[in-house]
Amino acid sequence: MNNGPIIKSCGREPGCELVLAHPSVSRVHAHLELLDDGLVRLRDADSSNGTFINRNESWIRIKRATLCIGDLVRFGEIEVPLAELMSRFGDHPNARLEARHFPLRKRQSGQKTGAADGKGTTLNKPRRNPVTGKIEDTKTV
Numbered sequence: 001m002n003n004g005p006i007i008k009s010c011g012r013e014p015g016c017e018l019v020l021a022h023p024s025v026s027r028v029h030a031h032l033e034l035l036d037d038g039l040v041r042l043r044d045a046d047s048s049n050g051t052f053i054n055r056n057e058s059w060i061r062i063k064r065a066t067l068c069i070g071d072l073v074r075f076g077e078i079e080v081p082l083a084e085l086m087s088r089f090g091d092h093p094n095a096r097l098e099a100r101h102f103p104l105r106k107r108q109s110g111q112k113t114g115a116a117d118g119k120g121t122t123l124n125k126p127r128r129n130p131v132t133g134k135i136e137d138t139k140t141v
Contacts, residue, residue: 005033005041008088010075017088024049024076032085038094040067040086049076068098 008017011029020029026047033041043064044051050061054072067073073080082097089095 003036005035006089006092008032008034009045010080010085011045011047018080018085020075020078020080022076022078025078026076029075032088034089034092034095038096039098040089040095041065042067042073042085047076051075066098069100071097 009028009031010016010018010020011027012020012025013027016028026045028045029047030045030051031043033043035041041064042051042062044062052059052061052074053065055068059074067082067085071082073082073085086095
């Protein structure tokens with residue numbers, strides 16, 4: 001049965017499910033959508049100061065994006081933890097984040113690859129620093 005997404009609003013207005021009392025946040029700044037497959041999508045509501053996601057240490061202004069594990073989210077100048085966003089859906093059994101997206105790195109000469117033709121890219125397994133929480137390069141020297 002397809003009922004469509006469950007939608008929660010984020011903004012400065014007291015009627016929003018996530019109230020962010022800051023002048024850089026619009027009255028209704030963005031919407032969180034719990035899709036039928038359980039993924040959570042963030043959609044900007046034509047806000048003045050934008051909705052941003054930080055992936056791989058780069059802030060990207062978005063109109064609509066599916067939230068991934070490890071994303072940082074900012075409404076205007078206010079950063080909101082993923083746990084806070086996900087809590088808007090309470091104990092909904094299907095609510096989940098997309099698997100984290102990591103960029104592929106070009107293989108270096110002499111490095112083996114899983115590609116049948118020996119060309120292409122390999123995916124280096126990232127390591128998260130337990131202190132800073134940042135992804136670190138795992139190259140061996």
